[in-house]
Amino acid sequence: MRQYFVLFIFGIILAFSSCRTDFDTVASTGDLKFSKDTVYLDTVFKNIGSSTYQLKVYNRSKNDISIPIVQLKKGLNSKYRMTVDGMSGSNGKIFKDVTLLAKDSLYIFIETTADITDANPTDFLYTDEIQFDSGANLQEVALVTLIQDAVFLFPKQNADGTKEKIQIEGKDVDGFYLDENDPENGNELIFTKQKPYVIYGYAGVPENKTVTFETGTRVHFHANSGLYVGDKATLQINGTASTTEKLENEVIFEGDRLESLYSDIPGQWKSVIFANGSTNHSINHLTLKNAVIGLDFKNPLNAIEIKNTQIYNCVEYGILAQNAHINGENIVINYAGIASLSCVYGGNYSFTHCTFNNNWQNSSHFAVTLSNSLAGASPETNPLTQAAFNNCIIYGSSTNEFNLAKNTNAAFVYQLNNCLLKFGSTTNPDYQFKTDTEHYNNIILNENPKYYNVSKNQLNIDKTSAAFAKGNPAYIIPLDILGAVRTSPPDLGAYQSKDFPK
Structure with a gap:
C-alpha cells in the first residue's frame, strides 16, 4: 500500500512540473x-x-x-x-x-x-x-x-534567362570570353594589381589573344570556376620576386573565400586549363592554391616556361601535363590527391632545382608520375622524348613517391641527375636507382630533406638537410625561388638553405 502512495505522490509532482511552461526570471x-x-x-x-x-x-x-x-x-x-x-x-x-x-x-x-x-x-x-x-x-x-573592393568577372545573362556559356573539350560550361574592349572593365586581357579580381564560371582567353597577369596581381576564383586558355591563345604571368612574406610581387591564384579558415582547403575552384593548340605560355612567380587541378596542359603547342612557381593543396594534380613541352625551374608543389606532377601521354620535360613533394593524407598518391600512354586516346601511346630531373627533390609521405607507367610501344626517355628521392625497395628493373646509370645518377635515396614546416607548405631546408650542397654545379640555377643566390655546390630543390628562426 505504501508503495502505491509513493507512486501517487511522484505522479502529482511530475504532472505539475510537466505543466510548467515558463521560468521565474x-x-x-x-x-x-x-x-x-x-x-x-x-x-x-x-x-x-x-x-x-x-x-x-x-x-x-x-x-x-x-x-x-x-x-x-x-x-x-x-x-x-x-x-x-x-x-x-x-x-x-x-x-x-x-x-x-x-x-x-x-x-x-x-x-x-x-x-x-x-x-x-x-x-x-x-x-x-x-x-x-x-x-x-x-x-x-x-x-x-x-x-x-574587386573587379568581378562573370557570365552574362542571356535574354532567355540562361547564363552565357563557352565550350571546353566539347562541353558547354558556365563561362565567358575576356573582352579587350569591355565597356565597364576596359581591357580584361590585362590583369593588374590595382584591385583583386573575382571570377565566376570559366574566364576564357579568345583565339589568337594573350592574357597577361602583371606583377602583384590577385585573382580569386569562385566555386567551380577557372581560367581557360583556348586554341591559339597565350597566357603570360609576369610576377617577380617579393621581399616580404606578403608575396607582394607574386601573381596569386586562389579561391574567393578570404577567411583564414579557407586558406588551405583544397578544391575551392577548378583549374587553369590550357587547350589543345594553345601556345607560347610563360609563367613566372605564380602562387596557385586550393584548386582541383592547378595547371592542366592539354597538348599545347611550343615549349612552356614555368619558373619560380608554387602550387599547393590541389584535389587531383598540381600540374597535369598531356603531351606537353615544359621547361621548369624553381617549382614547388605540395599536397595533391593523385600526383603533384603528372606527365602523361608522352611529351618533353626538363625540371631543374624543383621540389616535388606530396604529403596528401592517403597512401596512393605520388610526387611525380610519368607515362607515355593515355586510355581512350588514338593512338593510345605517344613518345616521351625526354623527362629530365636535375638537382630536384621528389619526396612525400608515401612509401613510393615516383611512378613510371611505361608502355613499350612508344619511346620512354627519362633521367634523374643529383636528386633526392623517396622510394621503397623493389626488384623492378625500372627502379634500380644505384645500378641503372642510364636513368639515375647520384641519387640520394630515402633520406629526409627536413623541410621547415611541410604542413604549412614551407619546404625550405637548412644545413642539416640531406639535400644540403648535394647538387651538381653543371645544372645550377643562379637564384632560388625567393631570389636568394645559390652557393656551389648548390642545394637540391627550389630553395637555397638558410637558418630557420628559433
Whole structure:
C-alpha cells in the first residue's frame, strides 16, 4: 500500500512540473560575460557573404535572467545578421526578452554581407555593435569586418534567362570570353594589381589573344570556376620576386573565400586549363592554391616556361601535363590527391632545382608520375622524348613517391641527375636507382630533406638537410625561388638553405 502512495505522490509532482511552461526570471543587471569583446570577421569581398562567427554569452549569476533586448546598434539597417540561441528575431537584427538560465550560456552566430560603400572610406572597415539591454545595464560587443573592393568577372545573362556559356573539350560550361574592349572593365586581357579580381564560371582567353597577369596581381576564383586558355591563345604571368612574406610581387591564384579558415582547403575552384593548340605560355612567380587541378596542359603547342612557381593543396594534380613541352625551374608543389606532377601521354620535360613533394593524407598518391600512354586516346601511346630531373627533390609521405607507367610501344626517355628521392625497395628493373646509370645518377635515396614546416607548405631546408650542397654545379640555377643566390655546390630543390628562426 505504501508503495502505491509513493507512486501517487511522484505522479502529482511530475504532472505539475510537466505543466510548467515558463521560468521565474529576474531582469538582467548588466553583468553578462562574453567570450570576446570584439568579433573580427575576416576580410570579405563586397556583396559576398562571410563565414559564420561565434560569440558566447555567459550568465555567471545564481539567477535565471531575462535580457530585455539583444540587438545590432544599427538596427534593421545593419549589414550584419545574427541568430541568438537558434532564434532569428526580427530579420536577424533585434531580439526581445532573451532568457538565460543561471550558470548557463547562449550562442550568438554572426554573418555579414556588405558593399564597399558601406565601409569607412579611410580604412574600408565596416563596424557595428551587438547591444545587450540598455541604459545603465547596456553592454556592447564590437563587430569589425574589412570589406575589399574587386573587379568581378562573370557570365552574362542571356535574354532567355540562361547564363552565357563557352565550350571546353566539347562541353558547354558556365563561362565567358575576356573582352579587350569591355565597356565597364576596359581591357580584361590585362590583369593588374590595382584591385583583386573575382571570377565566376570559366574566364576564357579568345583565339589568337594573350592574357597577361602583371606583377602583384590577385585573382580569386569562385566555386567551380577557372581560367581557360583556348586554341591559339597565350597566357603570360609576369610576377617577380617579393621581399616580404606578403608575396607582394607574386601573381596569386586562389579561391574567393578570404577567411583564414579557407586558406588551405583544397578544391575551392577548378583549374587553369590550357587547350589543345594553345601556345607560347610563360609563367613566372605564380602562387596557385586550393584548386582541383592547378595547371592542366592539354597538348599545347611550343615549349612552356614555368619558373619560380608554387602550387599547393590541389584535389587531383598540381600540374597535369598531356603531351606537353615544359621547361621548369624553381617549382614547388605540395599536397595533391593523385600526383603533384603528372606527365602523361608522352611529351618533353626538363625540371631543374624543383621540389616535388606530396604529403596528401592517403597512401596512393605520388610526387611525380610519368607515362607515355593515355586510355581512350588514338593512338593510345605517344613518345616521351625526354623527362629530365636535375638537382630536384621528389619526396612525400608515401612509401613510393615516383611512378613510371611505361608502355613499350612508344619511346620512354627519362633521367634523374643529383636528386633526392623517396622510394621503397623493389626488384623492378625500372627502379634500380644505384645500378641503372642510364636513368639515375647520384641519387640520394630515402633520406629526409627536413623541410621547415611541410604542413604549412614551407619546404625550405637548412644545413642539416640531406639535400644540403648535394647538387651538381653543371645544372645550377643562379637564384632560388625567393631570389636568394645559390652557393656551389648548390642545394637540391627550389630553395637555397638558410637558418630557420628559433
